[in-house]
Amino acid sequence: MEKRILAVDIGGSKMLAGVILLTENEEKNRLEQKKYPDFEILKTAGECLPVEISETGILEKIWKLTDDVLKEYPLETIDSVGVTIPGLANDRVWIYAPFSGIQNFPIVEALERRFRKPIFIENDVNACAIAEGIFGACRNVNDFIWLTISNGIGGGIILDGKIYRGSLGFSGEFGHLNVVENGELCGCGNRGCLEAECAGPGISRFYARLTGERIPAADIAKRAQEGEENALKTFEREGKVLGHALANASNILNPAKIIIGGGVARAWKFFAPAMEREFQKNIFQRANVNIKIEPTALGYEAALLGAAALTLPTGQ
Numbered sequence: 256m257e258k259r260i261l262a263v264d265i266g267g268s269k270m271l272a273g274v275i276l277l278t279e280n281e282e283k284n285r286l287e288q289k290k291y292p293d294f295e296i297l298k299t300a301g302e303c304l305p306v307e308i309s310e311t312g313i314l315e316k317i318w319k320l321t322d323d324v325l326k327e328y329p330l331e332t333i334d335s336v337g338v339t340i341p342g343l344a345n346d347r348v349w350i351y352a353p354f355s356g357i358q359n360f361p362i363v364e365a366l367e368r369r370f371r372k373p374i375f376i377e378n379d380v381n382a383c384a385i386a387e388g389i390f391g392a393c394r395n396v397n398d399f400i401w402l403t404i405s406n407g408i409g410g411g412i413i414l415d416g417k418i419y420r421g422s423l424g425f426s427g428e429f430g431h432l433n434v435v436e437n438g439e440l441c442g443c444g445n446r447g448c449l450e451a452e453c454a455g456p457g458i459s460r461f462y463a464r465l466t467g468e469r470i471p472a473a474d475i476a477k478r479a480q481e482g483e484e485n486a487l488k489t490f491e492r493e494g495k496v497l498g499h500a501l502a503n504a505s506n507i508l509n510p511a512k513i514i515i516g517g518g519v520a521r522a523w524k525f526f527a528p529a530m531e532r533e534f535q536k537n538i539f540q541r542a543n544v545n546i547k548i549e550p551t552a553l554g555y556e557a558a559l560l561g562a563a564a565l566t567l568p569t570g571q
């Protein structure tokens with residue numbers, strides 16, 4: 256099997272388009288006893304997105320970036336199209352978005368008119384979880400949690416090899432687990448949510464409390480690398496709060512693995528030891544033996560690979 260997929264990752268602050276080649280290796284599948292394709296990212300193009308954008312604005316960006324990657328790999332050679340959506344979507348409609356200008360947007364219709372190919376859409380964090388299960392560290396893992404930690408925190412839950420959506424489609428909102436009583440104000444209106452405390456802006460706020468200096472989380476990671484004490488303390492606290500929250504989640508879901516992606520995962524070595532300690536301290540040990548918490552095996556392109564994975568029968 257060989258398939259060329261046009262993949263689009265609409266993130267909360269950036270958009271990435273790419274052409275991805277999926278190939279099936281029968282010998283490897285036989286050995287792994289499951290049907291997993293290999294991937295190769297042939298070409299990508301990306302741009303930042305403004306906070307306010309209309310439906311037309313989003314479509315114009317998609318056309319621009321896909322035109323760019325299709326120059327080298329023309330549409331006639333593409334088998335299907337996968338798109339990840341920030342916010343909530345069903346299989347035809349983008350229902351809710353973090354952008355102010357988009358609500359109940361029938362995006363699949365517009366994509367079908369443009370590309371005349373089978374179109375698959377999915378929430379971006381769920382797509383990352385699906386990609387990790389097909390291409391990454393969760394092949395042959397049926398029950399796992401995916402967490403994206405960047406400017407916000409989103410989660411995806413795979414149970415029995417399938418995305419668990421919940422009654423209204425909003426499952427896996429780990430970002431709004433309450434972790435600090437009367438803590439930082441969260442975008443959801445509550446205080447002390449994991450997202451408010453542990454996503455990028457929360458990391459900046461904590462560091463500012465220690466030092467009086469407000470800098471982005473990525474810069475704090477650089478200072479941690481240089482051994483600066485307050486930067487190391489900030490990530491130690493990050494790990495502690497995260498570990499506690501993940502233990503609570505594990506006590507409910509009993510996953511085999513927890514995978515962490517997003518920009519903050521790049522500071523792994525600074526927060527992972529404290530996270531692991533706090534996690535072990537708070538899980539019901541006998542019920543949760545050997546749960547592994549790992550950074551994503553898919554790196555920066557996890558969501559783009561997620562968009563490609565949606566087009567596979569195992570990705571739906």
Ligand SMILES: [Zn+2]
Nearest residue numbers: 431441443448
């Ligand atoms: Zn919240």
